[in-house]
Amino acid sequence: MIDPINPPGRKNPLLRTRLPASPPRPRSRTSHGFTRAAAEGRFVLQRCEACGVFAYPAREACPSCLSPDLVFVDAPRRGTLLAETTARVPSDVYFRERAPWRIGLVKMDCGPTIVTHLHADCVEGAAVRMSFQLDKSGQAVAFARPEGETPNMADDRQWREMTADPKFRRALVTNGRSVVGQEAVAALKAAGAKTVFVGVSEPWRPFAGEELLRGQQGIEVVTLDAADEKSAVDLAADIGGKVDILVNTTEYVRPGGLLDRRGTSIARDEVDQAYLGFINLAQAFGPAMRMRGADGINNSVAWVNVLSVYALANWPAFGAYSASQAACLSLSHCLRAELRPGGIKLMNLFTGPVDTEWFQTVPPPKVAPRAIAQAIVSGLRGGLEEIYVGDVAEEIRQRLAANPKALERELDR
Amino acid sequence: MNNSQRTPYDGVVMAAPVTIPYVRYSVESAQWWIGRALSALVAQAGIKAADIDGLCVSSFTMGTDSGIGLTQHFGLCVRWLDTIPLGGASAIAALRKAARAVQAHDADIVACVAGDTNHVDSFRLTLENFSRFNQDAVYPYGAGGANSSFALIARNYMRTYGITREDVGRIAIAQRANALRNPNALMKAPLTLEQYLAARPISDPIHLFDCVMPCAGAEAFLVMREETAASLGLPAARLLSTIERHNAFADDPMQVRGGWAMDVGELYAMAGVKPDDLDVVQTYDDYPVITMMQFEDLGFCKKGEGAEFVREHDLTIEGDFPHNTSGGQLSVGQAGAAGAYLGLVEGLRQVLGTAGPTQVKNASLGLASGFGMINYDRGLASGAVIFAGPSR
Numbered sequence: 001m002i003d004p005i006n007p008p009g010r011k012n013p014l015l016r017t018r019l020p021a022s023p024p025r026p027r028s029r030t031s032h033g034f035t036r037a038a039a040e041g042r043f044v045l046q047r048c049e050a051c052g053v054f055a056y057p058a059r060e061a062c063p064s065c066l067s068p069d070l071v072f073v074d075a076p077r078r079g080t081l082l083a084e085t086t087a088r089v090p091s092d093v094y095f096r097e098r099a100p101w102r103i104g105l106v107k108m109d110c111g112p113t114i115v116t117h118l119h120a121d122c123v124e125g126a127a128v129r130m131s132f133q134l135d136k137s138g139q140a141v142a143f144a145r146p147e148g149e150t151p152n153m154a155d156d157r158q159w160r161e162m163t164a165d166p167k168f169r170r171a172l173v174t175n176g177r178s179v180v181g182q183e184a185v186a187a188l189k190a191a192g193a194k195t196v197f198v199g200v201s202e203p204w205r206p207f208a209g210e211e212l213l214r215g216q217q218g219i220e221v222v223t224l225d226a227a228d229e230k231s232a233v234d235l236a237a238d239i240g241g242k243v244d245i246l247v248n249t250t251e252y253v254r255p256g257g258l259l260d261r262r263g264t265s266i267a268r269d270e271v272d273q274a275y276l277g278f279i280n281l282a283q284a285f286g287p288a289m290r291m292r293g294a295d296g297i298n299n300s301v302a303w304v305n306v307l308s309v310y311a312l313a314n315w316p317a318f319g320a321y322s323a324s325q326a327a328c329l330s331l332s333h334c335l336r337a338e339l340r341p342g343g344i345k346l347m348n349l350f351t352g353p354v355d356t357e358w359f360q361t362v363p364p365p366k367v368a369p370r371a372i373a374q375a376i377v378s379g380l381r382g383g384l385e386e387i388y389v390g391d392v393a394e395e396i397r398q399r400l401a402a403n404p405k406a407l408e409r410e411l412d413r
Numbered sequence: 414m415n416n417s418q419r420t421p422y423d424g425v426v427m428a429a430p431v432t433i434p435y436v437r438y439s440v441e442s443a444q445w446w447i448g449r450a451l452s453a454l455v456a457q458a459g460i461k462a463a464d465i466d467g468l469c470v471s472s473f474t475m476g477t478d479s480g481i482g483l484t485q486h487f488g489l490c491v492r493w494l495d496t497i498p499l500g501g502a503s504a505i506a507a508l509r510k511a512a513r514a515v516q517a518h519d520a521d522i523v524a525c526v527a528g529d530t531n532h533v534d535s536f537r538l539t540l541e542n543f544s545r546f547n548q549d550a551v552y553p554y555g556a557g558g559a560n561s562s563f564a565l566i567a568r569n570y571m572r573t574y575g576i577t578r579e580d581v582g583r584i585a586i587a588q589r590a591n592a593l594r595n596p597n598a599l600m601k602a603p604l605t606l607e608q609y610l611a612a613r614p615i616s617d618p619i620h621l622f623d624c625v626m627p628c629a630g631a632e633a634f635l636v637m638r639e640e641t642a643a644s645l646g647l648p649a650a651r652l653l654s655t656i657e658r659h660n661a662f663a664d665d666p667m668q669v670r671g672g673w674a675m676d677v678g679e680l681y682a683m684a685g686v687k688p689d690d691l692d693v694v695q696t697y698d699d700y701p702v703i704t705m706m707q708f709e710d711l712g713f714c715k716k717g718e719g720a721e722f723v724r725e726h727d728l729t730i731e732g733d734f735p736h737n738t739s740g741g742q743l744s745v746g747q748a749g750a751a752g753a754y755l756g757l758v759e760g761l762r763q764v765l766g767t768a769g770p771t772q773v774k775n776a777s778l779g780l781a782s783g784f785g786m787i788n789y790d791r792g793l794a795s796g797a798v799i800f801a802g803p804s805r
Contacts, residue, residue, distance in 0.1 A: 024541065024553045031549040057550035057789060063663075082667055083572075085564035085616045087557030091537045094556070101555040105565045105790060107666050113790055115554050115565075141553050 002120045004152040005160070007168050007194065008297040020293030020342045021094040025137040031058040033072035034140035038132035039385035045075035045112065056112035077130045079106040079114070081122050081144060094136065097294075102158065106130060106144050116142035117158055121150040133162035133383050136293070136343030138336075154381065163383035164302035164345050167192035169244035174226050174281060176200045179356055180306060181249040182209045183373035188247070189218055191377045194298065197239055199224025201231070226250050226277035229284075236284035241292065246285055247304040247376060250277050253358035257319025270324040278305070278328050282335050293342030302345045304376055305332050309350040309393040313400055315411050336385075347379050352392025365391045421683060425512040426642050426649035427800065428635045429458040430761035434597040435630035435746040439530045443474040443749075444486060446528035450631035451487055454524055458635055458647055467493035467520030467636075469511055471503035471527040471750035473539050493520035500785030501697045502657070503527055503753040504632075505796030509655050511636035521641055528631030529749025536627040539749070546789040557616045559699065560624060562787045564616040567702040569667045571618060573717075576705070578618060580720035582609040584701035584736075585622050585743050587728035592740025594730065594770040599628060599746040622743070623700050630748030632758045648803055650764045650779075654684035655798040665791075671703075671784055672795035673710040681712065684799040688712045691799075692776040693763045694734065695756030697784040698741040703792070707782055711797060735773040738763060757781040757798065764802030777805035 027035070037044040046055045050067035054075060061068050084104035090096045102118045106128055114130065122128050128144040135141045143162060145153070154165055171188045175181040176198035185196045197220050198213055213221050222239065225231040226248075252273035254266050261267070292300040310318060311325035329348065336346035353359040355366040367390035379387040388394045399407045431453040433446060447470065455462050468491045470480040480496040483489070493514045497503045504527065511523035529535075540558040542548070555561055570576065586606055592598035604622060612621035635647075642649040656679060658672030673680075681687060688711070696707040705719035713734075714722040726734040739745055739759040742752045760779040762768040768776075782797040 024548075024556060026541075026548050028545055028549050057546045083565040083569040085557070085561050085568060085619075086614070087555035087561045087616045088614050089560075089616075090556040091540055091558055092552075092556035096556075099555075101557075103554045103557070103561060103565075105569075105667065113666060115551050115562075115790060117554060135553065137553075139553065142550075 001150060002152050002156055005155045005168065005297055017292060018294045019291070020136070021097060022137040022341065022343065023094040023135050024092060025139055027139055028058060030060060031140075033058060034132045035134070037072065038134050038140035040387070041131070041382050041384050042074055043077045043131055044072040045108070045110070046070040047073045047075070054108070054111040056114055076108070076110050078147070079108040079128055079130055079144070081105075081118070081124050081126060081128050082107050082113070084118060084122070084124055098161070104144060114142045116144045117162070119143070119145040119153070119156045119159055121146045121153070121156070134345065134385060135162060138340050164245060164380040165191070166245060166377060166380055168194050169298045169301065170195040170197070170242050171245040171247060172197040172199065172239070172243045172285070173247045173249055174199045174224060175249045175251060176213050176221065177207045178249055178251045179209065179369040180251060180354060180372050182212050183369040184247050184249055184376055185213060185219060187373035187377045188245070191381070193245070194218065195220060195242070197222050197243070199226070199235065201225035226281050227272045229280045232280040232284040236288065240285055240288040243285055243289060244292075244298050244300045245302045245304070245380065246281065246289065247306070248278060248281060249306050250274055251306075252324070253318070253321055255318055255321070257316045261320070267320045270320055271327070274324040275327045275331065278331055286335065286339060289344050290339050290342030293344055300342065300344055302347060302380055303335065303339060304347045304349060304380070306349050306351065306372060309352055309388065309396045312350065313396060313404065313407050313411060345383060345385060347385055347387060349375055349379065349387045349389060350393045350397070351389045352396070367392070419679065419683065422512050422516065422652040422655065424639045425516055425652040426637060426639050427508065427652060427761055428637065428642050428647040428649040429454050430758040430765070431457055431633040432597065432758055433528070433631040435599055435628045435748050437531070437599060437626065437628050437746070438533060439629035440532070441530055441629070443472045443528055443530045444478065444483065446530055446629060446631040447472065447483065447526055448487055450526045450528055450633040451524060454526070454633050454635060458645065460522065460645065462487070462489060465489055465522050465524045466491050467511060467514055467523030469495040469497060469507040469523060469525045471497045471499070471507060471753065472529050473749045474529045474535055491520070493523065499753070499794045500750065501699060501753045501792075502783035502785040502794035502796045503750050504757045505655060505753075505781070505783040505798055506657055506794070508636060508652070508757070508798060509657055509796070512652055512655070515636055515638050521637060523636040524633060525636060526631065526633035527750040527754045529629060529751055531627050531629040531748070544786070544788045551789060559787055560619050561616040562790065563700045563703070564619045566668050566791065567700065568618055570669050570702060570706065573669060574720065576702075576720045578610060578620070579606065580723055581623070581701045581705060582606055583723045584698070584704050584728060585609055587732070588698065588737045588741045589744045590729045591738050591771060592744030595739050595745065596770070598740040598744050599626060600740065600744040619700065623702070625699055625742040625747035625752070628746035628748050630746065630751050632748070632751045632754030634754075634758055634761055648765050650761050650800045650802050653686070653799045653801055654680050655796065656680045657796040659795070660793050661795070668791035669706070670710050670716065671706060671792060673707065673782065673797055677710065677712050680797055680799065686778060686799060691778050691780050692735070693738060693760060693773050693779045694736050695760045695779065695781040696737060697753070697756060697782050698737055698743050699747070699752070699784065701743065703784060704737070707784070711780070711782060730771055730773055735776070738768065738771045738773060753783050753785065756783075760800065764800060766802065766804070775804075777802040
């Protein structure tokens, strides 16, 4: 059993901030099958199509029958911890700073043995539940947790290195005028965030739900118009060093594609709000976040984008909007790479049409803003990189994997 | 399918065991160390470099070089060449290949050499770049290197057979006693059981004195036919038998035995000797617990009786079971791939009667073993050799 972590005290401004280090990063190309799974919180192993044997580590041929048909498939997560050790003098800076560090060897019920990070409550000889997590270098690593829930389970020191749990951290939700933004604030607060800053543009202008934000313990309304570079820079000068999690809830949805619009004014607004707003936020807050990736219990850990699933496949009815989201998605991969040296996770949340006024004419199913907010928190707690919310997003994901051309034709109706 | 029996190694001998004394850190390159070993080989054997017509090299730190680059580097024109990247099993594997080469007249005199440098960052770079499985699935887990991998094996093995740290420690302590007679050993201070037990933990249950010290150094010997040695007037040890095995017992969930256990019957049968007959034994001691495993797998006692064997025998030079007489890697230092050679080279000196301060009286029959390449969760490569001096 582990002790709960304590809320961090005030930071001593005279002390040097510990800089982030990355755990070992090189991997074989095939091994990124695990990275792909870890990004979505799946547990996969290679299984031989010819003889059915599960294999680990990543291989190019089956160790049982030499077939090249090894496929990453969802695999049973249960195993038994055979032996453990505690590395006390690692040769690498990241682990040396975090030593002692506990690892073990797990025999999976489905066959292979896996060298793995251990949750403190794992016991030799007992069953464990395996997952692949993204570590501070962004690469997949195996992680063993006890089979059942244990007290303060998420407070485990090694587990917290793999996740972006809001507990005791400070978050900035960039758009408090939207219902999604307001729900995100509530969900982060409920998840134990110490402070949630919430950006509101032109704060003198009243908006629905304002009472949920103002005057609440642990919620600070701040002035932010992401599309305005100066606004983003001013806010970062004020709170940039205190943002551990940034949730980009910028929302600018307008229907229409190309031929039934005149000119570029609406498209320009879409780009200003979503794409250039993203750039403004990244340039204002990204550098400080990257710098603070190892700054104690409330270190900077994650950047979240709420994106439309139509970033992945254009929906002509909202064609120009889809394109603005695709631009943000592409840019997010750039930001992910640039935040990586700080160990900061970048999580993209893909949603179908949300149950808000701008999707008024779209038939159900639509995603409740609260579901998005809950997915943000569960994604942060699980340390994910990709998360699909709602039936539409999940369906698009599957259809895209199956046949992108079919999806393209079928979105055109 | 059963393996066929090996053809005997009749007429194969080893000569001119060479050790270039180790240093903790070296600013020289691996090529420099290997060059010194070749030079010492030629000098000790009283031959010319041009007489070497076969070369077998092992090193972790040669950078982009392999054996072929070294032929030009050292001006050797050979008709048989090999590079063996088998870590702690490199010496046995080199000897086996060279033996067949001289037996078949593919070469007359093969120089087997291993050398490594140790710059301040060499060891970390070796750990980082050890193997694909290690890179993908071991090193990102705490970066404990071999210490952590062997810690898992040791913990399981010790728990399974009820082995204590005291039991394992006896091996390390005996080797330190031997090392105090070896002027080239890097460890110069005596080691008591109390000190061994009180050492700081590195990766439980591996503690400081379970670990070897990475260093720079080189080792070498010559392989040739008996008549070649006779014509050169070189004292030589006969190769009686040798085995090699890789990735054995893959179905064991954790390693409690090495590949020796598969072939040990043939090892002694071909040599025509019993474990009791051996005068001196040199095991591969990257960790003393692995030495204990070898005592079992090489037939000195049954599986699970290693601790009792260690308690009942004196492993020092003057003892009833002289073992790792130079002090072994644990007390001399681990010079990378040269660590694979250390036991065999010392064993050859023993049966040739040239071991000097570490000489076991009347030693004529020796065994040396090798073990290496913890690619993922276990050591994959193993080998052993039995050899006899001129007096036998």
